[in-house]
Amino acid sequence: MSGERMPYGPGETWPERVDVSLADGVRVRDVERWVPSASLLHSNGDAMDIAVRDERIVGVRGRAADRVNRGRLDPKDRYGWQANHHQDRLVRPLVDGRETGWDEALDLIAARSRKRLPHQIGFYTSGQLFLEESYTLAVIGKAGLRTPHMDGNTRLCTATSAAALKANFGTDGQPGSYEDVDHCDTLALWGHNAAETQIVLWERMLDRRRGADAPMMIAVDPRDTAVAAEADVHLAVRPGTNLALMNALLHQIIAKGWHEPDYIDAHTIGFDRLCRVVEPCTPAWAAGVCGVPAVLIERAAEILGSARNLFSTVLQGFYQSHQATAAACQVNNLHLVRGMLGRTGAGLCQMDGQPTARNTRETGADGGLPGFRNWANPAHVEDLARRWNVDPATIPHSGPPTPALEIFQLAEQGEITMLWIVATNPAVSLPDLARVRRVLAKPDLFVVVQDAGLAPCPHPRLAVSS
Incomplete structure (x- = not known):
C-alpha cells in the first residue's frame, strides 16, 4: 500500500498526506501553475491539482483540504494523466476519418439532429464525464432533443x-x-x-x-x-x-x-x-x-x-x-x-466503479431525471420543467426510460438513426459484440463518437475529441 500509515482514533480527522507525482525530470519548482481538478477513474473521486508547464500536463498532486482523500493519490491518479500525451490522443474532430474543424463538426451534428424526430435519436453515456458535463448532456438530450433513449454504461457495472x-x-x-x-x-x-x-x-x-x-x-x-x-x-x-x-x-x-x-x-x-x-x-x-x-x-x-x-x-x-x-x-x-x-x-x-458513474445517475444522463426525480411522478417532471424553462411535455416521461441494450436493438431495427456515444466503447464492452459491431457499422446509422482517443468503433460517421 502506497504511503505511510497515519493512525487516528474514532471521531478524529483523518490526517493529511499530500502525494505528488511529476514527470521524469520535473521538480515542484518547475511547475508554472496548478489547476484544480478531480479523478474520474475510480469511485473515490479524489481531489487533485494538475501540474502545468509549457501548457502541458506534467504531473498531479493531492489536495490536502479535500474531505475524500485528504491529499492522497490513487495509483490511477498518479499515472492516468500520462495518457493525455499518447500519440493516439485526439485533439481535433474527425469526420469519416478526415480531420476537420470544430465548427464543421458541430454544424454537422446539429444539422443531422434537426432532420430526426426525438425517438430517432439515442445516447449511450458513461461515467467518464464530470458532473457538470453529465448534467449538460442530460439537458441537451432530454430538454433539447427530447429523446427518451438515453442510458449509460453504468448499466453494465453498477x-x-x-x-x-x-x-x-x-x-x-x-x-x-x-x-x-x-x-x-x-x-x-x-x-x-x-x-x-x-x-x-x-x-x-x-x-x-x-x-x-x-x-x-x-x-x-x-x-x-x-x-x-x-x-x-x-x-x-x-x-x-x-x-x-x-x-x-x-x-x-x-x-x-x-x-x-x-x-x-x-x-x-x-x-x-x-x-x-x-x-x-x-x-x-x-x-x-x-x-x-x-x-x-x-x-x-x-x-x-x-x-x-x-x-x-x-x-x-x-x-x-x-x-x-x-x-x-x-x-x-x-x-x-x-x-x-x-x-x-x-x-x-x-x-460505484467511478464517482462519475453516480453523477451519470444523479444528473439524469442515463434513464433517470436529475436530482433523484422520478419520471413517473408528475410533480417531479413539472418541477424540472420549471427549472429548465420548458413545457413538461418536452421532457420524456410517458413510459419507462429505454435501457442501453434496447437502444442498440432499436438502432438495429432502424427506429434509432442517430446514436451519440459518449466516452465509452460499446464495440468492446457490450454483450453480443458481433451484433453490436454490425449495428454500429450500419450505413443508415449516424454515429457520433465522443472520446479522447481513436477507439476501435467500426465506421463512425463522426469522432469528436473530448
Missing part, C-alpha cells in the same frame, strides 16, 4: 447499486459517507476488494484500524485478498451464494434479538415478511450452501448485531453475481433492522 437503493429507500441516493469510516466501530465490506479498487478509501480504513479503539472488520469475498487478510472475520463464500449468506446473517440478528424494534416500527415497512423469508435460513443451512463454517457466520452476525456504528460498502462481488440486487437489498435491510442509518458513523455505500 446498475445493481441503483436498483437496490431504489428498492429499499425509494431513491438512488447513498445513505452513507466516507467520513463514516472516521466514526464507526465496525466495517463490513460486501464483495468489495477496496485494497485494489478504492485505494484511498482502503488507506483510510487501514489508518483507522491502526489507531486507538480500532473498528472491527468483516469481509465477504471468495478470494484471499488483502481485505480478507486484514479482516477479523473473512466469509469466503462460494461464488453466487451471497444471498444465502445475507439471509443467514439477518436470521441470526433477528433470532438473537439484536434488531431495533422501535427504529423498525418508525422507519420501515415489511419487517414481518422479511422475518418469514429468513426464518428457515439458519447459519447451519447457509454453511451447506455457502461453504462457510456456521461458526464464522455466527461470529459475523454477533459482530454486526453488537455494533454501535456500522459502516458497510458493497461492490462488484455482490453486483456481478447470482441474485445480485436481492443480495444488495439484504445489506440495506441489515442496516434497517439494526437502525444503522441517519447518524454519524452508521451508514452504507452501494459503491
Whole structure:
C-alpha cells in the first residue's frame, strides 16, 4: 500500500498526506501553475491539482483540504494523466476519418439532429464525464432533443447499486459517507476488494484500524485478498451464494434479538415478511450452501448485531453475481433492522466503479431525471420543467426510460438513426459484440463518437475529441 500509515482514533480527522507525482525530470519548482481538478477513474473521486508547464500536463498532486482523500493519490491518479500525451490522443474532430474543424463538426451534428424526430435519436453515456458535463448532456438530450433513449454504461457495472437503493429507500441516493469510516466501530465490506479498487478509501480504513479503539472488520469475498487478510472475520463464500449468506446473517440478528424494534416500527415497512423469508435460513443451512463454517457466520452476525456504528460498502462481488440486487437489498435491510442509518458513523455505500458513474445517475444522463426525480411522478417532471424553462411535455416521461441494450436493438431495427456515444466503447464492452459491431457499422446509422482517443468503433460517421 502506497504511503505511510497515519493512525487516528474514532471521531478524529483523518490526517493529511499530500502525494505528488511529476514527470521524469520535473521538480515542484518547475511547475508554472496548478489547476484544480478531480479523478474520474475510480469511485473515490479524489481531489487533485494538475501540474502545468509549457501548457502541458506534467504531473498531479493531492489536495490536502479535500474531505475524500485528504491529499492522497490513487495509483490511477498518479499515472492516468500520462495518457493525455499518447500519440493516439485526439485533439481535433474527425469526420469519416478526415480531420476537420470544430465548427464543421458541430454544424454537422446539429444539422443531422434537426432532420430526426426525438425517438430517432439515442445516447449511450458513461461515467467518464464530470458532473457538470453529465448534467449538460442530460439537458441537451432530454430538454433539447427530447429523446427518451438515453442510458449509460453504468448499466453494465453498477446498475445493481441503483436498483437496490431504489428498492429499499425509494431513491438512488447513498445513505452513507466516507467520513463514516472516521466514526464507526465496525466495517463490513460486501464483495468489495477496496485494497485494489478504492485505494484511498482502503488507506483510510487501514489508518483507522491502526489507531486507538480500532473498528472491527468483516469481509465477504471468495478470494484471499488483502481485505480478507486484514479482516477479523473473512466469509469466503462460494461464488453466487451471497444471498444465502445475507439471509443467514439477518436470521441470526433477528433470532438473537439484536434488531431495533422501535427504529423498525418508525422507519420501515415489511419487517414481518422479511422475518418469514429468513426464518428457515439458519447459519447451519447457509454453511451447506455457502461453504462457510456456521461458526464464522455466527461470529459475523454477533459482530454486526453488537455494533454501535456500522459502516458497510458493497461492490462488484455482490453486483456481478447470482441474485445480485436481492443480495444488495439484504445489506440495506441489515442496516434497517439494526437502525444503522441517519447518524454519524452508521451508514452504507452501494459503491460505484467511478464517482462519475453516480453523477451519470444523479444528473439524469442515463434513464433517470436529475436530482433523484422520478419520471413517473408528475410533480417531479413539472418541477424540472420549471427549472429548465420548458413545457413538461418536452421532457420524456410517458413510459419507462429505454435501457442501453434496447437502444442498440432499436438502432438495429432502424427506429434509432442517430446514436451519440459518449466516452465509452460499446464495440468492446457490450454483450453480443458481433451484433453490436454490425449495428454500429450500419450505413443508415449516424454515429457520433465522443472520446479522447481513436477507439476501435467500426465506421463512425463522426469522432469528436473530448
